[in-house]
Amino acid sequence: MAIRVNPKLIDELATYGAADVQNCYHCGNCSAVCAHSDDTFVFPRKPMRLLQMGLEKRIEASLDPWLCYYCGQCSTQCPRGAEPGETMMSLRRWLTSRYDFTGISRLFYVSWKAEVGALVLVAVLTCVGFLTYGFLNGNIAHYDGPTAFLPSSVVHVFDWVMAVALSLLLLINAGRMWWFTTVKNPRIRPRLASYLKALYLLPLQFLTQKEYARCESRRPWAIHLSLMLSYVTMLILIMFFLKQIQEGPAIAWPFHAFGYVATAGLLFGVIHAMRGRIARKEPHLKHSHESDWIFLVMLLVVTLTGVVQHVLHRSGLELAANIAYVVHLSLVVPMLMLEVPFGKWSHLAYRPLAAFLAAIHRDALVSQRTSTANGEPGSTSRALAAA
Amino acid sequence: MARVGVFIGQYHSDSRIVFDALASYAANLRAVEKVRLLGLRPKVDVKALADEIRRERLDRIVLAGDSPGYFKPAFTRAFELAGGDPSEVRLASFREHGAGLADATERAKAILACAVHGVPYPLVAVPRPTTVHPATLVIGGGVAGIQASLEIADAGKKVYLVERSGTIGGHMAMFDKTFPTLDCAACILTPKMVAVHDHEMIELLTNSEVTRVTGSPGAFKVQVLRRARRVDEASCVACNACTEICPISVWSEFDANLTHRKAIYIPFPQAVPSAYLVDPAACTWVQSGGTKCGACAKKCPKGCINLDEQDRSVEIEVGNIVLATGYEMLDAHRVEQYGYGKYPNVLTSIEFERMTNASGPTGGKIVTKTKELNRRLKVEEWVANPQGPPPRSVAIIHCVGSRDPKYNAYCSRVCCMYSLKFAHLVREKLPDAACYEFYIDMRAFGKGYEEFMERIKAEGAHVVRGRTAQVVEVDGQLVVKGEDIVQDRLVQHPADLVILAVGVVPAQGTVELAKALGVPRDADGFFSELNYNGDPTYTERGGIYVAGMCQAPKDIPDTVAQASAVGAGVLRSISTGHGMGNLDSLTLSEIEERAARSQAAER
Known part of the structure; x- marks a missing residue:
């Protein structure tokens, strides 16, 4: 070829x-x-x-x-x-x-203006959409109850629709990763059995990121893991327990306790990353691409507007809480819609998948090597044996 | 007064010189009767030219331009036809004397003025009337200093050779073999060392340092600090009685801290001068102010030890100064990943040189270090003992601290070849030991070097292309980690002995000396030569020359060649009475003035 x-x-x-x-x-x-x-x-x-x-x-x-x-x-x-x-x-x-099959990812990485423009566009659309729904079906002065401006049931349905759409996009892209690296790779002839054998790596790597922990310093891993777990906690709360955490004014402690810890984790992780990128002392934070900053800023403002909305609601300022909620949603929706399938966040799929595929490649290469009669043993073992 | 005709030709279309300005300048010079611009690449009509010369009654022709020598035959012929003296056809060569840069026209004027006055341009740079003092100072007694001293002294001129340590010989005296011929280094060097010592024209000042230099090129006044040797050089017969009785042991610098020496010692048996010396920092008598010990002075059968001798300063007058201060190894501790100082069996190249040297601490046996109790200090020390176990495998790591902006951005030039030499010595002395060479690029640039590399490979050394990332200890075994980029795999070789091919840096004191002499240094800290291609032995400061590693990293053949070339420059300066000045720093008026003075002196 x-x-x-x-x-x-x-x-x-x-x-x-x-x-x-x-x-x-x-x-x-x-x-x-x-x-x-x-x-x-x-x-x-x-x-x-x-x-x-x-x-x-x-x-x-x-x-x-x-x-x-x-x-x-x-x-x-x-x-x-x-x-x-x-x-x-x-x-x-x-x-x-x-x-990314859509080409959007490339556009965003090459031009930060395109990325910011897209974020603004989606933000405006989201804002208009929720305001329209709210004014047609509810009262902006009411946060809870039957005349609530944005009832949790509605937001819940919207969340699920978005989650399914994003997962689909990400799945297609992950599939392409598998296709490029494993199926079309002429040097790898993977065995089906090794797929099954390595399957456990997907959840393991996703949840523990144990590969990251093998680096020289474990601190970045610990911080990244806490950020990721905070985020997953928030996601679970939103996807499955939105009713409990959105409605009030009483605080549902069994759920909110998790929310508070996760919020603290998110804020700590984001602010730590931002300070590191400004200080430029550690080697991995010395160079920042525009997309890194856009991601961090989005995550920070999303977290902060979430906190503001929560505080306003629990202090009984329902009108203000509704406005804050719309702002929060207008930020969180574009962030997820653009970052998860097309941006930095897509690594949530690629990282575990790479660990999984690496195991399969390793397996395939070992079996290919041993199937050759006079296969070459590893240099290390040979050198050690020689000495 | 001569009647001078100036003919200005333009021989390159891209010349920066303003020819009209040059012509009017020439016309205003006193002796000039005739100025003619010949234009771009003139065709010379010899007959018409001869008529013109006769008509103007010219008795000197100045042919000016870039590379005007090309037209000299035609002009000489015309001048002869007109009845002139052919030796009065003078050239003012602009480009050849550096009139091609920003101030091209100004320099061209100066060159032209010199030619009109009949003075060779380079010679006006040294103020007249000075006679160059016939003595020469050579700073540094390594192979460069030795070679330069011998070249000059053999021509019958006085040389002062100043050496900081107690013996001449420098680094080369520490080596066992030279690459690529595998000659015995001492067999080449020691006869030269003895020749220096015995030479009637060389005054050897060991244990001494240059502290101050005043005066100007041709007449330098140099202050030399003569540190007290405390042993009379002339009467010491090197019987070793003092060393035997001396109770103080310290690390031996000459043996690269692999073993100990006494406070009164001789660096090595073949040292020149062949006399012992006292290390005042270690000697009990000196440290106690003359109240304790003093055993050696009592023991000496010749009575030549004077422990109370004091340092003194002497002043010498010389015409020229040769810098041959050499180099030292980069501090290997700085390259932390290789564990030098942490693991006793990680050696620097100079330590390994001493270990393989037949007159070294192990008698030339390659061993791993062993722990020994220092009875005086009551501490355990790692020492290279000839009875120590030989290594089963040796790893040699190239480019340690070289080609890396964190340490030295430059290539140290000698490490590849001495590392190959090490591999040969390992294979020769320990045929059963594995030997690994980790290199980035193999720089085998000299005569016979490539062939030497092939020979070493054929001898069975494992040559791995890839820089070593780390030396670590795994269960008491040193392991060298790297990537073999040719085989495309990571390697981890166990090695009982790791040798770091450490890069070279300018010798200690280079900064101070450069300041004292007014000689500039380059970005890497070495002395700057006047012109890298054209004048590699001169410095910008007239009357001061450079030879050997102090100018740039180089191997022994190049060092010796440069030192000999320095000899030629010094001798020329002495025999003509003119040094080579710094032409760039002189203004046009200064050059005119000097040219006029030269002319007056000639008459």
């Missing part, structure tokens, strides 16, 4: 963040220092090489970027300032845009 080379690939990637790929002189220091790199998945040097050579399809078929959790050791030790860690981050953005 002919190999297609994209000579502009490095320039293309620069718009996704990686600017220093050409500096790399392939000493291999980064791969050797990486806690995740092993005999099967050798990175970041190899992807750097593929990038320099413009082998687009090989990178598209690569899981390497998703196995990197950006501790930054590679960039710190790099003798050339080639920023391998940031290159892996940029590749994740690039791959996200490749997996």
Whole structure:
């Protein structure tokens, strides 16, 4: 098969963040220092090489970027300032845009103005939609009761419709990831059994992110996990217990207790990330793409408007609470609609999927290797045996 | 007064020189009778030119322009036809003397003025009338300083060789073999060292440092601090009686801290001068102010030890100064991931050089370090003992602190080749031991180097392309982690001995010396040469030259070649009485003034 080379690939990637790929002189220091790199998945040097050579399809078929959790050791030790860690981050953005069949993701990563424009558009539409519904069916001075401006039952239905739509989009994109990396990859012949064997990795990786914990420092993992668990808690509350947490004015402690903890977790995580990106001290927070800031700002204002709405409602200021609720919804809807399938948030699917597929690839490569009679044993074991 | 005709030709269309301005400048010079602009690449009609010369009664022709030498034959012929003296056809070569930059026209004027006055342009830069003092100061007694001293002294000129340590020989004296020929380093160096010592024209000032330099090119006054050796150089016969009785042991710098020496010691048996010296920081007598110990002075059969000798300062006068201060190794502690200082069996290259040296602490045996009790300090120390266990595997890591902006952005140039030499020595002395070389790019650029690399590979060293990321200890076993980028896999090789091919940095004191002499340093901290391609041995400061590693990292052949070239520059300066000044720093009026003075002196 002919190999297609994209000579502009490095320039293309620069718009996704990686600017220093050409500096790399392939000493291999980064791969050797990486806690995740092993005999099967050798990175970041190899992807750097593929990038320099413009082998687009090989990178598209690569899981390497998703196995990197950006501790930054590679960039710190790099003798050339080639920023391998940031290159892996940029590749994740690039791959996200490749997996997305709509092309919207690419548009957002290439132009932050397009992303902001889309956010504003969806926000306005959401705002108009909920206001129209509210004024037609309720009273803006009432938060609870039969004449409530936005009854929880209605919002609940809306939530579920949106959840199904977003899941569908994300599923299609995740399917494309599987297609590119595993089905179309000529070097991998996966066995069905290994799919079943590795299935447990999907929920395990999603909930514990244990791969992240293998990085040199465990702190980023702990903070990320707390952020993720807070978010999942909020999601469960909203999807299944909206009635209990929205209606009042009494506080339903068995549910709200979770909500408060999750809110605190979200605020802590977001503010920590923002401060880190401003200070630019830690290697993984040194470089910020526009999309990183848009994501963080959205998450912060969504959380804050949620808090304001809750406080106003519980203090009996129902009119103000209704306005705050509309504002909150006008922020949370565009954030989810655009970030989950097309933006940074899509990694909630790609990360566990990559861990799952990596296990399958590893399995396939081992069986392919052992099926060759004079297969080559791993260099490590051979060297140890020799000594 | 000569009647001078100036013919200005333009030989490159892209010249920056304003020719009209140049012509009017030339017309105003006193001796000039005739100025003619020849235009771009003129065709010379010899006969018409001869007529013109005869008509104007010119007795000197100045042919000016970029590369005007091309037209010299035609002009000489015309001048001869007109009855002139062919040696009076003078060239004012603009581009060749650097009139091509921003101030091209100004420089062209200066060059032209010199030619009109009949003075070679480069010579006006040294103020007249000065005679260059025939003595030369060489700072640094490594192979560069030794070679330069011998070149100059063999031509019959006086040399002062100042060396900071107790012996000359420098780093080369520490080496066992040289690459790529695997010659015995001492066999090349020690005869030269002895020659320096015995030379009637060389005054050897060891244990000394240059503290102040005043004066100007051709007549420098140099203050040299002569640290007290406390042993009379002339009468010491190196019998070793003092060392035997001395109770104080400290780490031996010459043996790269692999073993100990006494407070009164000789750096190595072949040291020049062959005399012992006292380390005042370790000596009990010196430290106690002359109240304790003093055993060596009593023991010495020749009575040549004077523990109360004091440092003194001497002033010498020289015409030229040669900088040959060499280098030192980058502090390997800084490259933390390789664990130098943490793991005793991670060695620097210089430590390994001493270990493999037949006259080194282990007698040339390659061993892993062993723990020994230091009885005086009551602490356990890791020492290279010849009885220590030999390593089963040796890893050599290239580019430690080189080609990395965090340490040295530059390539240290010698590490690849000495690392290959190490691999050879390991394979030769320990045929059963595995030897790994981790490299980024193999820089085998010299005569016979590529072939040397192929030879080492054929000898069975495992050459791994990939920089080592880490040296770690796993269950008491050192493991070297890296990526083999050719094989596309990660490797973890167990190694009993790890050798770091540490990069080189300018020697300690380079900054102070550069300040004292007014010699600029480059971005990497080495002394700057005047012109990298054209004048690699001169500095911007007239009368001061550079040789060896202090100018830039280089191997022994290049160092020796540069040192010999320095000899040529120094001797030329002494024999012509003119040094090479800094042309760029002179203004046009200064050059005119000097040219006129030169002309007056000639008459």
